[in-house]
Amino acid sequence: MIFGRLQRVGTGLLTLTLLLAGCGSDAGNQPIDLSGGVPVGAVLALTGNANVYGQDQKTGLELALKQRNGSGGINGRPLKLALEDSGSDEPGANAAFTLQINRGVLALVGPTLSQQAFSADPIAQRRGVPVVAPSNTATGIPEIGFFISRVSAQSSVIAPLAIDRALKLQPGLKRAAVFYAQDDAYSTAETTIFQKALKEKGLDPVTVQRTQLNDQDFQNQISAALREKPDLIVLSLQAVDGGNLIRQLRELGYKGLIVAGNGMNTPNIYPICQKYCDGLLIAQAYSPELDTPANGAFLKAFKATSGGATPPQLTAQAYTALQVIGEALERLDRRQPLSAATLTAARKELMAEILSGTYQTPLGEIRFTPTGEVIQSQFFVAQVRMDPGGRSGRFALLQ
């Protein structure tokens, strides 16, 4: 009996402790914990089927952090970055966002996927934490709320450029087949844009094939598409499923042009589709060939750590996201010292500061609309050129 009572008391105490811990987890009215540096967080897909993006982004963040702290940090204090893996799904992103916010970060970079952003960004919005998305391109991301912004231009701006280029390369194109992952927010948003662009060019899709994000075998969809004898294939897929689909498509004999969306805009597709990646057309928000001082510095830093390779777009965008936060923090700290501010107030002020600035970045000059949408002036179209061994390649800029 005594044991039973003790057990009940113990359970009660545990519940109370958990409740108190829960209440105390939002340190909104507390001062900012600046011990060890100015805290910012990042949430990236480092595991799961989107890990190929997360790895590129991690490199960009590390370079931006090194650059920022190498040039004095935030007015003498180092910028302190806490990185969390979100996996490649929504629950992982939600958990990582919550963890970072409870830690008391001033701003967040991430998450990797639009699908994750639609789930995790509302958490940051409710808690009043600025988010700078490095790679979410689906329509409606900044519209989630005041605290949500992005440096990745939305698909509607970029995607149609690749269709234009395909028609320039082969003006006689008549039959377009479209593939997209129906369970992925980015893919469904982008395919709508692609299909609209195709129709505007008089290329009504002869077939639209739907896949699933985690599919690996596409032979049924490919067989169905090839029956329509397409001369252009347009993909809105992520890197792994897209790379797989291209490989199977070429192995099944398709020889025409392939246009891919932003999801495949990473050198990480090379090991998947290998020699079959060759010729793939992709519109990009970043080109290593952009001749500006900011891109020059970024290129130099990247090449020094990668053995001379050129950086992918996702790395440049992640670098840009942290650069934006760093510059905004510096301006805010000059205006209202962070050491005297509460976390809640500083987060709100920081968001306003992010939106008001103009930034010289590897992507070129960027700024934001009042809703947090990026305004970027230059975009590019590249064609993948694989090396003879088919194991590595490059995105060759098409002039």
Add this chain to the structure above:
Amino acid sequence: MDLLQILVNGLSVGAVYGLFALGYTLVFSVLGVINFAHGAVFTVGAYFTYLLIGGAVGANGLLAGLALPFALPIWGALPLAGLGAALVALLVERVAFRPLRRRRADPLLALITSLGAGVILVNLIQLLVGAESYAIPTGALGGLPASFPLLGARVRTVQALLLGIALLLVAMLTLWLEGSRNGKGLQAVAEDAETAQLLGIDSTAMVRLAFGLSGFLAGVAGGLVGLSVSIAGPYFGIGYGLKGLAVLVLGGLGSVPGAVLGGLIVGLAEAFVPADWSGWKDAVSYGFLFLVLLLRPRGLLGRPLPTKV
């Protein structure tokens, strides 16, 4: 042409499902439990194949950049990867099953220990080679063409290989089970382990044999899938594990021909889902399973459960 194309697609996928489910079946028939680490062993086989064929580990993980000093053709890599996976399966048996069996613990506990072993294996893979995707080099089939025409359909060579190798392994396994001393011993232990032991059959050795064979089949299946559609990270065996369970139940728990038949049926059911509705293919295969179980609870070729009095 359309029908043939669908048949080819369905049979090649179904053959892999069948091969995978055979591993489940072998262990289930001797121990009466499902080895949840089977999907992880399948994954290990895929990575072994990738390495043996000359693939290098990517930039992440403790083995970053590692490549073997030699590269085997697929014909050499697949059996070796199968053997490697068999060793891992034996390790799973040693760690997750044998201690419980010795203590005569409830077989249900082995479900949990095998699940734990599977999770550890998958995490170990991630620690060693990172979470990125790997694709077996496109030239792995040597001089064979990537695809060939067949009566108006287009067949990827790797699809034909999948089907051929899976059917060959099933035929060999069936012959071995029916025609060899060890095969009959395995069947005897599956029938009644204690009686088999009294008759002089080493049931512990038979259990090890079942795990070894199960691991080999999983390893080869993993290698074949990796060859066909790439290795989508350390967790890619999980989906096949679930599908394998469905196949196992559909075919009839513990039935070797049932596992093969179940695999082919699930593969074909998925292939017959119209391409536009491919998002529903899992629902179709599981719905089909549900229907069969309603009408025939012991599965297609499963034996009726004895009535206990």
